[in-house]
Amino acid sequence: MKRKRVEITTKNSSETILFGEKISQCLKRGDLIFIKGDLGAGKSTLIKGIAKGLGVEEEVKSPSFIIVNEFKGREIFLYHVDLYRIEGFEIFNLGIEEFLKKGVVTIEWANKIENSFINKNIDLIDIEIEILDKNKRRIKLNFKGKEIIERCFKLL
16 A cells, blocks of 8 residues: 655644644545544644534534544534543444545544554555644654545645
């Protein structure tokens, strides 16, 4: 599978949201986005930007106690999945592949599930957010799959 990488640094949460909006410009139904990083890294902040770019008008919060939030955008749904409190077999009963049929799926704490998608022919964006200081973040994007690279890589 083809891969390309992009790395950027944001200086504050507003820049992280703007970067999420930029990512959203190339997304379409069926796109999967893995988001990894420590607590407080800005995973939900990035998803707020993606949601805003997709036309979601509701407030996007981390779904830590709900596990999955569904948001209606202008043309497609956004599914915000948070695996922080989920372990083991529960992860595989969430219906992620069904969500992909209706919209874009973002998964926080994706390290818990990413191995189950390695052998599947699903294009995805694998994002890792690193805390550099109180406000500054390094965001590393790894695009996996020819189609998503062609659609998204040039945009960023």
